[in-house]
Amino acid sequence: ASADAPAKSGKKSKDTKEDQKFNLKTPKGMVDYGPQQMVVREHVFNTITNVFKRHGAVSIDTPVMELKETLLGKYGEDTKLIYDLADQGGEILSLRYDLTVPFARYVAQNKIKQIKRYHIARVYRRDNPAMNSGRYREFYQCDIDIAGTYEDMLPDAECVKIVSEILTELKLGEFVIKVNHRQLLDGIFAVCGVPEHMFRTICSAVDKLDKTPWAEVKCEMVDQKGLAAEVADRIHDYVVLKGGAELVEKLLADTRLCSNEGAKAGVEAMKTLFHFCSLFNVPPQNVSFDLSLARGLDYYTGVIYEAILIGKQVGSVAGGGRYDNLVGMFDPKGTKVPCVGVSLGVERLFTVIEQQAQSTGAPLRQNQTEVLVGSGQKQLFEERLRLCGELWAAGIKAETPFKKNSKLLDQQQYCEEHAIPLIVIIGESELAAGTVKLQEKYAQVQGKGPEITVNRADLPAKIRELLKASGSHA
Amino acid sequence: ASADAPAKSGKKSKDTKEDQKFNLKTPKGMVDYGPQQMVVREHVFNTITNVFKRHGAVSIDTPVMELKETLLGKYGEDTKLIYDLADQGGEILSLRYDLTVPFARYVAQNKIKQIKRYHIARVYRRDNPAMNSGRYREFYQCDIDIAGTYEDMLPDAECVKIVSEILTELKLGEFVIKVNHRQLLDGIFAVCGVPEHMFRTICSAVDKLDKTPWAEVKCEMVDQKGLAAEVADRIHDYVVLKGGAELVEKLLADTRLCSNEGAKAGVEAMKTLFHFCSLFNVPPQNVSFDLSLARGLDYYTGVIYEAILIGKQVGSVAGGGRYDNLVGMFDPKGTKVPCVGVSLGVERLFTVIEQQAQSTGAPLRQNQTEVLVGSGQKQLFEERLRLCGELWAAGIKAETPFKKNSKLLDQQQYCEEHAIPLIVIIGESELAAGTVKLQEKYAQVQGKGPEITVNRADLPAKIRELLKASGSHA
Numbered sequence: 033a034s035a036d037a038p039a040k041s042g043k044k045s046k047d048t049k050e051d052q053k054f055n056l057k058t059p060k061g062m063v064d065y066g067p068q069q070m071v072v073r074e075h076v077f078n079t080i081t082n083v084f085k086r087h088g089a090v091s092i093d094t095p096v097m098e099l100k101e102t103l104l105g106k107y108g109e110d111t112k113l114i115y116d117l118a119d120q121g122g123e124i125l126s127l128r129y130d131l132t133v134p135f136a137r138y139v140a141q142n143k144i145k146q147i148k149r150y151h152i153a154r155v156y157r158r159d160n161p162a163m164n165s166g167r168y169r170e171f172y173q174c175d176i177d178i179a180g181t182y183e184d185m186l187p188d189a190e191c192v193k194i195v196s197e198i199l200t201e202l203k204l205g206e207f208v209i210k211v212n213h214r215q216l217l218d219g220i221f222a223v224c225g226v227p228e229h230m231f232r233t234i235c236s237a238v239d240k241l242d243k244t245p246w247a248e249v250k251c252e253m254v255d256q257k258g259l260a261a262e263v264a265d266r267i268h269d270y271v272v273l274k275g276g277a278e279l280v281e282k283l284l285a286d287t288r289l290c291s292n293e294g295a296k297a298g299v300e301a302m303k304t305l306f307h308f309c310s311l312f313n314v315p316p317q318n319v320s321f322d323l324s325l326a327r328g329l330d331y332y333t334g335v336i337y338e339a340i341l342i343g344k345q346v347g348s349v350a351g352g353g354r355y356d357n358l359v360g361m362f363d364p365k366g367t368k369v370p371c372v373g374v375s376l377g378v379e380r381l382f383t384v385i386e387q388q389a390q391s392t393g394a395p396l397r398q399n400q401t402e403v404l405v406g407s408g409q410k411q412l413f414e415e416r417l418r419l420c421g422e423l424w425a426a427g428i429k430a431e432t433p434f435k436k437n438s439k440l441l442d443q444q445q446y447c448e449e450h451a452i453p454l455i456v457i458i459g460e461s462e463l464a465a466g467t468v469k470l471q472e473k474y475a476q477v478q479g480k481g482p483e484i485t486v487n488r489a490d491l492p493a494k495i496r497e498l499l500k501a502s503g504s505h506a
Numbered sequence: 507a508s509a510d511a512p513a514k515s516g517k518k519s520k521d522t523k524e525d526q527k528f529n530l531k532t533p534k535g536m537v538d539y540g541p542q543q544m545v546v547r548e549h550v551f552n553t554i555t556n557v558f559k560r561h562g563a564v565s566i567d568t569p570v571m572e573l574k575e576t577l578l579g580k581y582g583e584d585t586k587l588i589y590d591l592a593d594q595g596g597e598i599l600s601l602r603y604d605l606t607v608p609f610a611r612y613v614a615q616n617k618i619k620q621i622k623r624y625h626i627a628r629v630y631r632r633d634n635p636a637m638n639s640g641r642y643r644e645f646y647q648c649d650i651d652i653a654g655t656y657e658d659m660l661p662d663a664e665c666v667k668i669v670s671e672i673l674t675e676l677k678l679g680e681f682v683i684k685v686n687h688r689q690l691l692d693g694i695f696a697v698c699g700v701p702e703h704m705f706r707t708i709c710s711a712v713d714k715l716d717k718t719p720w721a722e723v724k725c726e727m728v729d730q731k732g733l734a735a736e737v738a739d740r741i742h743d744y745v746v747l748k749g750g751a752e753l754v755e756k757l758l759a760d761t762r763l764c765s766n767e768g769a770k771a772g773v774e775a776m777k778t779l780f781h782f783c784s785l786f787n788v789p790p791q792n793v794s795f796d797l798s799l800a801r802g803l804d805y806y807t808g809v810i811y812e813a814i815l816i817g818k819q820v821g822s823v824a825g826g827g828r829y830d831n832l833v834g835m836f837d838p839k840g841t842k843v844p845c846v847g848v849s850l851g852v853e854r855l856f857t858v859i860e861q862q863a864q865s866t867g868a869p870l871r872q873n874q875t876e877v878l879v880g881s882g883q884k885q886l887f888e889e890r891l892r893l894c895g896e897l898w899a900a901g902i903k904a905e906t907p908f909k910k911n912s913k914l915l916d917q918q919q920y921c922e923e924h925a926i927p928l929i930v931i932i933g934e935s936e937l938a939a940g941t942v943k944l945q946e947k948y949a950q951v952q953g954k955g956p957e958i959t960v961n962r963a964d965l966p967a968k969i970r971e972l973l974k975a976s977g978s979h980a
Contacts, residue, residue, distance in 0.1 A: 055573055055575060055576075056611065056614060056615045056836060056838075057573065057615070058568070058569050058572075059569055059571045059572070059573060059597055059599050060596060060597055062569035062571065063569070064566065064567070064568050064569070064612055064615075064616075065566060065567040065568075066566055066616070067564035067565060067566060067621075067623065070564070070565040070566060070567060071565075073567075074565070085873065085874045085903055086898055086901070086902070086903045086904070087898070087903075087905070088873050088874075088875040088903065088904070088905035089873060090541035090544070090872045090873045091541060091544040091545075091548070092538065092539060092540055092541060092544060093538070093539040093544060093547075094532070094538050094539075095532050095533055095536035095537070095538070095644050096570060096628065096644065097533045097536060097644070098532075098533070099529055099531065099533060101529060102529075115591060115592075115594070116591070116592035116594060117589060117590070117591060117592060118589075118590035118591060118592045118593070119592070120589070120590060120632060122534060123533055123534055125533050137530065138538055140530060141530045141531070141538075142538075142540070147541075149541065154570065158594060170569050170570065170571070182908035182909060183887075183908050183909050183910055186891075186908045187908060190908075193895070193898070197898065308891065311888055311891040311892050311895065312891060312892075312894070312895040312898075313892070313895040313896070313899065362530060364530075398564045399559065399562050399563060399564045400559045400562075401562040413657075414785055417660075417782065417785040417786060418785050418786075418787070420786070421667070421785065421786040421787040422787070424560055424561070424667070424671065424786075425787065427560070428560070429559055429560045429561075429562065430560070430562070431561070431562035434656035434657050434660045434661060434664075435656060435657050436657055
């Protein structure tokens, strides 16, 4: 497939050596993350994990591989994007495509009736990568799912609340969480005159409306899929609708629509969802009831979600929905465990945050070193190591240049380059007096902070005090 | 291979249904981790990460897959244990076998001259799993590596210091970090009369001495590998030696051994290592110079490490060494970047910590919920949700039963089962007065703590105060 042609290297070495055995690259669609990027990732993961924990979620982990049979029949057309392991004898294995199917397998296998769990891990798709917009073949998902029977629509509303908290706390600007309901969509299709066997394929067509103009989508419905043009037009009248709680009332007043039982149930579910979101104090402008939202995956059975950042061209940054039948597909007796969940598309969040950081120009710290142990005197090299050991023992993040004849000027410069807030300087006379010099690199006053003399025994406490005062304690 | 025969299921379902399509299991040698285990993992990862950061390390991440050619020629006989991806068109890929080779590829590809990085990630080996002792086919490694040219043996000593800090802070009981030097080993082989082309194979035999008696190892050397018996005996005289800094002096006094340049350089390097470890204040009893330590991998060129827990039967819990030529193997011009690093075998640490936890019987909390929002009055269901929203907004970890008619008794019991330290109770009269009742589940006094009445506006602050006082703030 053209998607799999080996990527061309951007630059060629001038002389191709005969003995150059290695193609120095990562696999197509996969990338290394350097220290700078890892700082952003750690921040995003910590923020997300903190929200998940605030909502009482527990954490699980599953293998990166599943039996191939576990994944089959779950992803529709996208099954072709699954990575398979080579048959090296033994079981036939594939890499996970998402975290939802492994979760359903876990719930069924362990006969769990109720769990609120989060899972942060990488998934794999042999898709056409678009590296600049954060679409990779290996990428992280952060999922939270609530399995079990609860007050109707309440876990569904908590998922909206959780996404709202995360996107707010990540300070990504304005966002909107689009919500819709699969039963309502199917009801609309029914009252518009779509034959039942075409519901899923027409649903896929509707799913394209966020990127494709109606004329093209109609074309797909009518010319490719054989739907009557007037049926398509009737669908159009519905799928252009979007709004808040008031749209619920408008749809409830649509007697033709509400003559369809599923549609009515769907709209009433949305009414309950909006009510719970309001009790949870989700800002109304952050939730949009959008009848064009359809979601690609087959397994959704109720509410569906998709979050976008307003004014940012990265596509959806969260998606999910209710899937009440998936666990039952794994249970020998078909016992169902209703589930709802949402997945954060963190690679896209990383992309946005990295762009924001670049535009402000503020360099992100790569490590968290709090103090550099320096000295201008070569003979104090061993004393520097000893003091490092003392600081480590006190829990202070400390470094010292790993060369004997390191110069004080280079040490000062190293602090500046790495935004290390403090430098301790050892000298012969201080050593004799049992003291050290301590200097704040980023004191409140302009320029370098004053040097202070500290008793060596008091150094860890003094370092903590200064870090706390400057707020730079990592 | 017999290692790959499908694992037999422990229990059989009574009636095998025709429609049971799924083999509900994880791949052989791989396991799910439930909430209880994840709590242990998070604790271990946080402890390790904290030590790595204290030493100024930055973090990187690389794809779980590498081009197959990147991995070839690095692992000797173990190459057969590499997982290959199926050829689905495009590049030929394998799953990473460790984090060291991807790190060397990363350093070479990005032309890095100096980095101290850590990497916590899963690696894959098609080995014979031994699940009870923590040997899996998919398992985490926590690696720290220091690349670049520094004062001789100083990064090597910092690796020892880091392992010592981690094993101490994890409270795993007594441990010892065995150290040795490849140049010394080769020097010993040379002076004992081993032909140079047999150094690596004899080294592999020595590597088995921690699990296998000398008689068997000698057998392997002499009968299988064709070494003269008296040469084996001479090797034996050396490899039984172990000790601390005093062993260095003993070896330096061995003129026959030190007539070999490599052996002398190795012993002198060990002398420097012990000196730096002492400056770093590594407890002497935690480091053992052990001449039988050999390590399996081919790429080590200098110091080698292996840590064991005394009195625990889990095998080595950390291992590593210096590998000065690996990065050069990836560089088109062969430019070397000297490296040293160590890898924590965290699966084994998890196993030990889980066993410790089981023996103390203290249940680990699975989630971190700080307060349950309860009420005995069904009509206050919505008020419970509203209060949850308020507490989340204040950053408090809160839950409320997701059913309308939840009973107060069940709520109290839920707190006890999940070790939730506080419960807030809403009633009609308190609601009218703008207050709530707050009860500590684990007050200092025996039994339930007293109920106190708190103004609703002061609730988050009061909750924080109580959590702080009881030390149960997660």
